[in-house]
Amino acid sequence: MSATSGAAGHAGETSGVGSGEPVREAAGRRAGEVVAELEITRAWLVDPAAGREGPGEIVVSNGVLEAVTWLEGAEAKGVGPDGVVVAPGFIDLHAHLREPGNEDAETIASGLSAAAHGGFTTVCLMPNSVPALDEPSVLARVRAAAIASGSPVEALAHGAVTVGRAGEQLAALGELADAGIVGFSDDGACVANPTILRNAFLYAGMLGRPIIDHPELAELTRGSEANEGYIASVLGLKGWPAAAEIAAVERDIAVLAEVLRDEPGARLHLTHLSTAGALAAVRRAKAAGLPVTCDVTPHHVGFTDEWLAGARRWAWEALDANGAARDPWLDGALTAGPYDTSLRVNPPLRGPEEAAACLAALADGTADALATDHAPHTLVDKEVEFGLAANGISGLETALGVLLAAVDAGRLTLSRAIAALTTGPAAVLAGWPGVVASGDIRALAQPRGLVEGAPADLVVFDRSDRWRVTPESLASKGKNTPLLGRELSGRVLLTVAAGRIAYEEGAAGA
Amino acid sequence: MTLEIGASGSPASPVPEAAIPVSAQAPAWRHRHLLDVDVLDWSEIELVMTTTDAMREVLARPIAKVPALRGRNVTILFYEASTRTRVSFEVAAKNLSADVVNIAAATSSVTKGESLVDTIRTVEALGAQMLVMRHAVSGAPYLAAAHFGGSVLNGGDGWHAHPTQALLDLYTMREHLPGGSVAGRKVVILGDILHSRVARSNIWSLTAAGADLWLCGPSTLLRGFDRWAAASPRIPGHGRFQVTSDLGAALAGADVVMALRIQRERMAGGLLPSLREYAARFGLTRERLAAARPDVVVMHPGPMNEGVEIAPDVATDPRSVITNQVTNGVAVRMALLYLLAGVHGEGR
Incomplete structure (x- = not known):
């Protein structure tokens, strides 16, 4: 069966697609192959770079997006945003693919498969591998693994700020920048020492690279298990104060503001913000014109700390009409057992008010991007007592589904959701002068849109087609997600990266 | 039968x-x-x-x-x-x-x-x-x-949680309270509430039993319980429960007072200045107990630090049922x- 008819079939007959379980290997075409011929008719196109969405058709030929046609009038009739959607490929600024060092949890190959299954065509790897990515030889190893995987998904990498992420001595920042890393982060840990942070801003600024900080005052969170508040009190879990994040964010911004006088290239990106206070600080910094960007994660937008007690309703469902948190013990929301370690994550899942602030930040652009903080773990590291479990949620494959749940609930527009996964993170990358100057990053070669004549880089998903999250349906080796067993809307049918097949849903008779 | x-x-x-x-x-x-x-x-x-x-x-x-x-x-x-x-x-x-x-x-x-x-x-x-x-x-x-x-x-x-402790506490209270019920009775749990599984399980059972439950201790050892307390009156069939650092208000007219163990490691985290200061401000003494009802029931889940959270003469007072708790x-x-x-x- 030709590529053309297969994909066109997806687009044209929403009801017949994906009735079975997803099959990873698409019959006929293999991941990595150039898309010879692909035509998607009567779909809903979302082009956040052009600020446009509507009924349309695309044609890909020999890996190039040959034609983007917007349908109007009678032709557009019956094509809505609730069916098959075509959007630019997603960019994840923050993913842990665990190689080298923890290949039992994830490999670069399995992580890139997961990315493609989630609609991502570019992922930025975090440097907390073992050994840490604090010198070019580790980057070379990561690159070799990415190439060997055969995946067309672009694997970018962040380097460590300090040697071994130990927070004491600057890593080989210049060599890492020369070798092609995009940013510096000790993620997993905050850059605790403010003098080191200040010098890192100066030096990385000279290189045109950002400091991507994981904002957490460790002195406030030692031994912490769950967001400080009602839920932690009832469950007897040690509280994790919001102030630990807010104070670190305000410190980072204050240090940056001063450094900028000496080094105008300094940049700060704050990752996985989870509190209204931290987002308010970012909003103020942006208003003051400081080069600060930030991201929020799907889990801090969609899940809340009441999930630790056994609730499973979305964050926006946990607020009452007055915007106050509902009580899961009083309203029968506890449908699962307590202490599920798939919910243990850093920063912790917060209350519904904080989750609402994360969603609002995505809607108003305070949060520049949605980043998955994809953190796969083995069963060995998760099937333990809650307080001893590893932090992290496997998130690349469910990020879209969580955002679409917010869209379905009327809490976010489809175009904002797509922008948070595409133009948002692309603009963050484009704000880093050294990254732009290096010129070798595909994700920046063109605006994140549906651009005729450019290599096809897109995702096709069906909002009317739900899929169940199961260990088998996840390509990631990390099955550690509290969404297991749950149905999400927006099954990904096809992901094309740089003109090549990254993922194709294969159950539709291709 | x-x-x-x-x-x-x-x-x-x-x-x-x-x-x-x-x-x-x-x-x-x-x-x-x-x-x-x-x-x-x-x-x-x-x-x-x-x-x-x-x-x-x-x-x-x-x-x-x-x-x-x-x-x-x-x-x-x-x-x-x-x-x-x-x-x-x-x-x-x-x-x-x-x-x-x-x-x-x-x-x-x-x-x-x-x-x-x-x-x-x-x-x-x-x-x-x-x-x-x-x-x-x-x-x-x-x-x-x-x-x-x-x-x-x-x-x-x-x-x-410590469910068997909460159930034995409830049993002991019913055994010693006139009328054999804790409904409407003022029950005070005094001490390190934050780190206490005994307090947490007792919150469920005592509010279910309709007790007028008070949790009392220094603010560092109470934090986070306010919202739980605010939710408690809304649970159908459950009594009220409140949180205070005012020991006098807590003990006034109390029917039951249960002191909790204060652990030495609480000083290291800056939660308490000293055991001496804790004993002086929150220790359960005869003088303080005078504010409670004359037939107040004194309890402690053990092990006790006598002279810290509870004075030795209170622990052995005829109103103390600490050994009954054990049985x-x-x-x-x-x-x-x-x-x-x-x-x-x-x-x-």
Whole structure:
């Protein structure tokens, strides 16, 4: 069966697609192959770079997006945003693919498969591998693994700020920048020492690279298990104060503001913000014109700390009409057992008010991007007592589904959701002068849109087609997600990266 | 009318005096595990109380032993040092003629190198049918229950829950309060609420019992309980519960005062300036107790730091029922082992 008819079939007959379980290997075409011929008719196109969405058709030929046609009038009739959607490929600024060092949890190959299954065509790897990515030889190893995987998904990498992420001595920042890393982060840990942070801003600024900080005052969170508040009190879990994040964010911004006088290239990106206070600080910094960007994660937008007690309703469902948190013990929301370690994550899942602030930040652009903080773990590291479990949620494959749940609930527009996964993170990358100057990053070669004549880089998903999250349906080796067993809307049918097949849903008779 | 019940599934005991006097009208027990009191409705708490009455009767006999759990393996797995609770469970299980295996796993699963789940599977393979467990990490018994084929009885997990303590406290209060009910009675729990599994489980059972519950202590050891307290009056059938650092207000007219242990390590985290200052401001003394009702019931879950959270003369005051708590602890644990042993297959 030709590529053309297969994909066109997806687009044209929403009801017949994906009735079975997803099959990873698409019959006929293999991941990595150039898309010879692909035509998607009567779909809903979302082009956040052009600020446009509507009924349309695309044609890909020999890996190039040959034609983007917007349908109007009678032709557009019956094509809505609730069916098959075509959007630019997603960019994840923050993913842990665990190689080298923890290949039992994830490999670069399995992580890139997961990315493609989630609609991502570019992922930025975090440097907390073992050994840490604090010198070019580790980057070379990561690159070799990415190439060997055969995946067309672009694997970018962040380097460590300090040697071994130990927070004491600057890593080989210049060599890492020369070798092609995009940013510096000790993620997993905050850059605790403010003098080191200040010098890192100066030096990385000279290189045109950002400091991507994981904002957490460790002195406030030692031994912490769950967001400080009602839920932690009832469950007897040690509280994790919001102030630990807010104070670190305000410190980072204050240090940056001063450094900028000496080094105008300094940049700060704050990752996985989870509190209204931290987002308010970012909003103020942006208003003051400081080069600060930030991201929020799907889990801090969609899940809340009441999930630790056994609730499973979305964050926006946990607020009452007055915007106050509902009580899961009083309203029968506890449908699962307590202490599920798939919910243990850093920063912790917060209350519904904080989750609402994360969603609002995505809607108003305070949060520049949605980043998955994809953190796969083995069963060995998760099937333990809650307080001893590893932090992290496997998130690349469910990020879209969580955002679409917010869209379905009327809490976010489809175009904002797509922008948070595409133009948002692309603009963050484009704000880093050294990254732009290096010129070798595909994700920046063109605006994140549906651009005729450019290599096809897109995702096709069906909002009317739900899929169940199961260990088998996840390509990631990390099955550690509290969404297991749950149905999400927006099954990904096809992901094309740089003109090549990254993922194709294969159950539709291709 | 009494019903004679031997080990479940076996013929009733041939020894008449070994019978446990349990009312035949008692509702069925539906829980396979007991991880906290939050899952018990009021009729179930009453069932535990009446079953405990029956066990008290057994304990009063010259030979305080019944064959109810004969042939049953009760494994006591404690990951935290404990004398009082562990021995109490052991005595309770032996009084019911169970075969008792004691495992003192004094280290966490991480330092020991074997996971909790592996340990649970091993213990089950060695024949454990009921597992009494104590663990320093909140929620650990829920993990155990998910992997254990028999019944798990929580002997205390982290800061979270200590259901047998809460039930023995309730039993002891009813025994000593005029009228035998805590409904409408002012009950004060005084001390380190933040780190206390005893306080947390007591919140569920005492508000269910309709007590006027007060939690009192320095603000560093109370934080986070305000919203829980604010929610408590809205729970149907539950009494109020409030949080204060004003010891005078808490003790005024109190019917029951329970002091909690203050641990020395609380000083290291900056939670308290000193034990001396704690004793001076929050220690339960005769003078302070004068603000309570004259017949106030004084309790402590033990072990006590006499001279810190409770003055020695208060601990031994005629109004103190601290040793009764210990005796009732054996009876309550017998009752719970007995009730859990009767449940097979379904249940939660």
